[in-house]
Amino acid sequence: MGKRFTLLAGLLFCMLTTSQAQVWLEIGGKGMMGMTGLANSNINSDPEHDSSLGFATSLGGVANINFGDYHGLSFEMLGANYSHSMTYRGDAERSQTINMEWNSLDVYLLYRLFRDNGAFAEIGGKATYIQGAQQSEGTKWENASPFYADEYYSGCFGVGGIVTANRVLVVKTGLRAEYAFTDLMSAQGQAENYPAHYTTYENYAETRPFRVGFYLEVTFGVGGLAQSQCGSRGVIFGSAYK
Numbered sequence: 001m002g003k004r005f006t007l008l009a010g011l012l013f014c015m016l017t018t019s020q021a022q023v024w025l026e027i028g029g030k031g032m033m034g035m036t037g038l039a040n041s042n043i044n045s046d047p048e049h050d051s052s053l054g055f056a057t058s059l060g061g062v063a064n065i066n067f068g069d070y071h072g073l074s075f076e077m078l079g080a081n082y083s084h085s086m087t088y089r090g091d092a093e094r095s096q097t098i099n100m101e102w103n104s105l106d107v108y109l110l111y112r113l114f115r116d117n118g119a120f121a122e123i124g125g126k127a128t129y130i131q132g133a134q135q136s137e138g139t140k141w142e143n144a145s146p147f148y149a150d151e152y153y154s155g156c157f158g159v160g161g162i163v164t165a166n167r168v169l170v171v172k173t174g175l176r177a178e179y180a181f182t183d184l185m186s187a188q189g190q191a192e193n194y195p196a197h198y199t200t201y202e203n204y205a206e207t208r209p210f211r212v213g214f215y216l217e218v219t220f221g222v223g224g225l226a227q228s229q230c231g232s233r234g235v236i237f238g239s240a241y242k
Contacts, residue, residue, distance in 0.1 A: 025222045026066070026170060026219035026220060028061070028062055029061055029218055030062045030076060030217045031058065032056075032078065033055070033213055034211060035054070035055065036212075038184070038207050040195075042196070043205075043207075051084070052084075052085045053084075056081065058081075058213070061078075070113060072111070072114065072120075074108065076106070076108040076110075077105065079106075082209065083101045085100070086098050096198075097138060099135065102184075103133075104129055107126065108124060110123060110125075110156060110158075111124055119160070120159070120160055122156070122157070122158045122159070123158075124156050125156060126156050130145075130148050144189075146186065149182070149185060150186070154178045154179055155178070156177070160173055168220060168221055171216070172218075173214070175215075176212070176214075176215060177211070177212050178209075180208040180209045182208070183208065184209055185206070
């Protein structure tokens with residue numbers, strides 16, 4: 001992990017020192033909400049299971065480094081809560097509802113490409129560090145943390161736009177889709193067939209969370225560097241958005 005951050009810091013330093021356009025920093029807050037679900041080939045293809053989309057919310061901070069008018073990097077740390085539910089009809093006497101909930105710290109790193117009209121596209125990745133998990137069958141909730149992975153990783157893609165901006169404040173909104181590339185379940189959870197531990201399948205299938213969410217981002221321009229036509233550099237303050 002330390003080597004990754006060192007490499008990232010070196011890349012950012014090179015971009016800062018070699019950029020011929022202005023470079024500036026924004027920091028602020030971000031909130032996101034939307035629908036979430038699970039991709040599991042065993043459960044999704046099982047006629048005795050019905051899955052429902054859950055709800056996810058996130059809240060935290062964001063730091064944006066912008067390079068000129070068209071390029072930027074966004075670093076986000078958001079506390080998140082996820083939920084998912086499904087109905088299992090394998091019991092001959094009655095159906096039962098299985099509810100899943102987990103909370104986490106989500107860390108994002110995304111590249112953004114802006115257009116002249118303020119619209120942008122973003123692509124990058126997310127590391128989700130699970131801080132707690134619980135699962136219920138009916139109304140009986142149990143701690144499921146040992147069966148859930150400590151972390152999983154997702155790819156992200158989104159589109160958005162600048163709602164309003166001045167020399168200090170920038171408000172952005174957007175829509176973001178995420179899909180996990182690694183399993184939500186731990187080695188112990190895999191061994192006990194979580195999240196559907198109440199039934200059996202011939203082969204184990206990974207559980208990969210996905211999410212589509214709408215977000216609101218409010219940032220304040222801290223300042224940065226600009227290079228004039230004569231080649232000298234100077235400090236600027238604010239967001240640098242027109």
